[in-house]
Amino acid sequence: xxxxxxxxxxxxxxxxxxxxxxxxxxxxxxxxxxxxxxxxxxxxxxxxxxxxxxxxxxxxxxxxxxxxxxxxxxxxxxxxxxxxxxxxxxxxxxxxxxxxxxxxxxxxxxxxxxxxxxxxxxxxxxxxxxxxxxxxxxxxxxxxxxxxxxxxxxxxxxxxxxxxxxxxxxxxxxxxxxxxxxxxxxxxxxxxxxxxxxxxxxxxxxxxxxxxxxxxxxxxxxxxxxxxxxxxxxxxxxxxxxxxxxxxxxxxxxxxxxxxxxxxxxxxxxxxxxxxxxxxxxxxxxxxxxxxxxxxxxxxxxxxxxxxxxxxxxxxxxxxxxxxxxxxxxxxxxxxxxxxxxxxxxxxxxxxxxxxxxxxxxxxxxxxxxxxxxxxxxxxxxxxxxxxxxxxxxxxxxxxxxxxxxxxxxx
Numbered sequence: 001x002x003x004x005x006x007x008x009x010x011x012x013x014x015x016x017x018x019x020x021x022x023x024x025x026x027x028x029x030x031x032x033x034x035x036x037x038x039x040x041x042x043x044x045x046x047x048x049x050x051x052x053x054x055x056x057x058x059x060x061x062x063x064x065x066x067x068x069x070x071x072x073x074x075x076x077x078x079x080x081x082x083x084x085x086x087x088x089x090x091x092x093x094x095x096x097x098x099x100x101x102x103x104x105x106x107x108x109x110x111x112x113x114x115x116x117x118x119x120x121x122x123x124x125x126x127x128x129x130x131x132x133x134x135x136x137x138x139x140x141x142x143x144x145x146x147x148x149x150x151x152x153x154x155x156x157x158x159x160x161x162x163x164x165x166x167x168x169x170x171x172x173x174x175x176x177x178x179x180x181x182x183x184x185x186x187x188x189x190x191x192x193x194x195x196x197x198x199x200x201x202x203x204x205x206x207x208x209x210x211x212x213x214x215x216x217x218x219x220x221x222x223x224x225x226x227x228x229x230x231x232x233x234x235x236x237x238x239x240x241x242x243x244x245x246x247x248x249x250x251x252x253x254x255x256x257x258x259x260x261x262x263x264x265x266x267x268x269x270x271x272x273x274x275x276x277x278x279x280x281x282x283x284x285x286x287x288x289x290x291x292x293x294x295x296x297x298x299x300x301x302x303x304x305x306x307x308x309x310x311x312x313x314x315x316x317x318x319x320x321x322x323x324x325x326x327x328x329x330x331x332x333x334x335x336x337x338x339x340x341x342x343x344x345x346x347x348x349x350x351x352x353x354x355x356x357x358x359x360x361x362x363x364x365x366x367x368x369x370x371x372x373x374x375x376x377x378x379x380x381x382x383x384x385x386x387x388x389x390x391x392x393x394x395x396x397x398x399x400x401x402x403x404x405x406x407x408x409x410x411x
Contacts, residue, residue, distance in 0.1 A: 002060075006054055006056070007056050007221065008222075009051050009228070013049065014049055014050070015050055017047060017287050018045070019044075020044040020329075022041035023329045024041050024042075024356040025039070025217075025218050026219065026326055026355060027072055027325070029361070033360065036354060036357065037356065039355055041356070042059050042061055043059040045058040045059065048287055053225060054222060054223075054224075056221055056222045057220070059218075060221060063176075066218060066219055067130050067131035072321075073108070073133060074111035075114075077379075084111055084112045087200075088115040091196070097119060098120065099120050099124070101161065101164070101165045101166055102120060102124060102166065103127075103167070103168045103190060104128070105169065106129055106176065107129045107144060108134070110127065110140045110144075112171060113125045113127055113140075113142050123143070127142050127143070128144070128147065128148075128149050128153070130148045134146045148179075149183050150182050154186035154190050164195065165190055168187070168197045169199075169200070172254070174199045175201045184236045187236070192261075193261055196259070196260055197258075199229075199259065200257075201224045201254055202215045202254050203224070203225065203253060203255040208286050208287070211293060211404055214323035219322065224255070226240070227275065227278050237261060239264075240257050240271060241259070243258070253381070298331060314371055314372050315340060315372070315373070316340050316341050317342040317343070318375050318377045318378065318379065319379030320346075320349050320354060320361050321379050321381075323378065328354065328357055328359070339357070339376070341361070341372075342354060343361075343366075343367035344361045345364060350362060372397045373398065374400060375395075375400065380401050386399070387401070390411070394411050
């Protein structure tokens with residue numbers, strides 16, 4: 001479905017930012033190379049609203065197609081587990097949440113709900129997730145609603161739980177929502193004056209500055225920044241009173257928005273500073289040359305890979321996050337792919353094939369035995385973790401971290 005209006009402010013004044021061509025769904029891992037190569041492809045193009053500065057996809061794939069057979073398990077990432085433990089500790093220190101009701105929207109396998117073990121009982125931790133992996137959170141004993149958040153579900157949750165929530169989290173989820181105004185209306189049913197809403201998402205201006213184009217895929221309907229988020233929240237009598245940057249997130253560096261019901265008509269200092277930063281970036285023309293900078297990066301990466309292959313080397317990849325599908329499908333087509341295989345620790349993905357290119361995903365032990373000479377780290381957002389692991393294992397291949405700049409490591 002084509003998107004002709006801004007999801008937030010409903011303006012039709014949309015302008016192109018970047019076109020990554022037609023791509024398959026980034027988490028549609030298949031059981032065979034042939035099925036992978038023949039997956040349906042959709043336009044992967046980002047447009048910008050000139051009125052509120054929200055960036056969003058030009059084509060929307062319905063959530064039911066994306067999440068029906070979902071293979072992303074949050075808990076398979078140790079850095080992400082550690083990040084969420086720190087997040088919960090910070091929330092408790094800032095907002096005194098002991099013995100409180102907690103709602104995690106997009107709870108996946110329960111990764112964030114698990115982090116409240118020392119803070120609030122399991123029967124006060126609730127999850128919402130439309131994907132097939134929500135059953136894993138339910139198996140842990142949490143009350144999980146296997147559906148997108150909407151008005152009807154919010155009323156069902158309140159009836160079932162019997163209480164409104166102290167903390168509501170959307171960690172790497174808010175950008176996945178198409179019917180955003182339905183969700184905002186739903187939040188009014190779930191929140192009270194004491195509720196703190198935490199929305200954590202990749203930060204648009206970091207994506208633009210550091211070439212993090214691979215965070216663009218069909219699950220991410222929107223690419224968020226403070227200016228459009230302020231307008232959206234104000235429409236529903238909410239205020240963003242704090243923002244916090246983190247280098248770790250499910251899709252890369254992110255910004256966390258702290259939201260509550262409106263209490264005053266004045267922005268806090270950190271909000272004023274971030275507004276000024278974003279306005280300066282817009283004035284500098286940051287949107288204008290994004291496509292060109294990504295094309296130049298692509299050319300450099302292809303040259304590096306071609307040189308490795310011509311010298312008799314074998315190219316593989318480390319990790320198979322959704323962003324890796326975007327990156328590889330932008331670089332290669334099925335007929336000119338240069339990547340032999342991909343290593344992974346997520347058992348759901350091992351022995352499946354990367355969407356669009358038919359590259360087999362294998363265990364780390366099988367990968368290490370296959371004579372790889374150059375490995376591209378697709379999970380570059382956890383580069384510190386993987387570089388340390390690479391050094392400890394004394395792996396014989398060179399490790400290429402592709403973003404924000406091409407960097408090659410050797411043991």
